[in-house]
Amino acid sequence: MEGTVRKKAMIKEKMINFAPIIGLILVIAVFAILTGGKSISKVNLKIITNQFVMTALVSIGMVYCFSCGALDMSASGSLCISAISGALVGTKTGSFAAMIIVTVLVSLGIALIKGVLAAYLTLPIFIVTIILGALLSAIGLVLLGNETTISVRKMININNMTAINLTFVICFYIVALVIFNYTRIGKGCKLQGGNALASAQAGINAKWNVIVAFLMSGVGIALAAIITILKTKTVTASSGGSIGNDILLAIVLGGMPLTGGSRSKISAALIGAATITILNNGLSICNVSNDMIQIVRGIIFIVVVFITSMTYRTKLLPR
Structure with missing residues (x-):
């Protein structure tokens, strides 16, 4: 009897692990049929690759935050401020290097602030980051002033982004994977998200883990801002x-x-980024309006979250 129960549990575990990959394959197959093969054409695959990079880079870093139970809702604002700050410095100094350095430093600075707030405030971090995201967007408008667009065309002479995109994603994924799976930081984040009490009793510095987690997300946002x-x-x-x-x-x-x-994994970032990118791209090729795309995305999100909550039998909101 015990062996049967254990076997069923193993089968269930394998189904859970393979479900995202199966979902990705289904999305690819469905849109390949609906678009008559346009979604998997050579030209469109290049477009998908470039669209995928932004989501993948930020998602890889954000896995660290999510793994320790910190739901960050301010990624858009952080990316916007980082890109604007870098572009402003670039146009004023005429230095490409200064533009990149400032973009990275601003992103890491914002990430550090969020990490400290998450570590030392008793408020739910997802609420704090929602407010912070709106604040960052407002600061972006202030930085722009009367300008609506900052152009840095004179400093950039790059036409083919595919190689740069793939290099950024592959390198960041490898570094993030090694840290997440083979160091105390990654293991501590997973243990903290799974059981905060157990992690404290194991001597894990929860505050430090949260700060490092946000800094890793800051690296992903910085890379995405540079790509932008x-x-x-x-x-x-x-x-x-x-x-x-x-x-x-x-x-x-x-x-x-x-x-x-413990179920947190870096690969979820790549699989999920590929799935949502192909979904958005496929719906666009099918001439679905932006409003309908948002509705479809919302429905899919609700369904997946419901299934996930039933599977893990745990609370969805971060502790």
């Missing part, structure tokens, strides 16, 4: 776009529980 500047060669108040919602959807579709814990 290089790709568009312009920066506006809407440069962050809907990246925050895409990240949330990507991580959920990638099979990661919002409460974090």
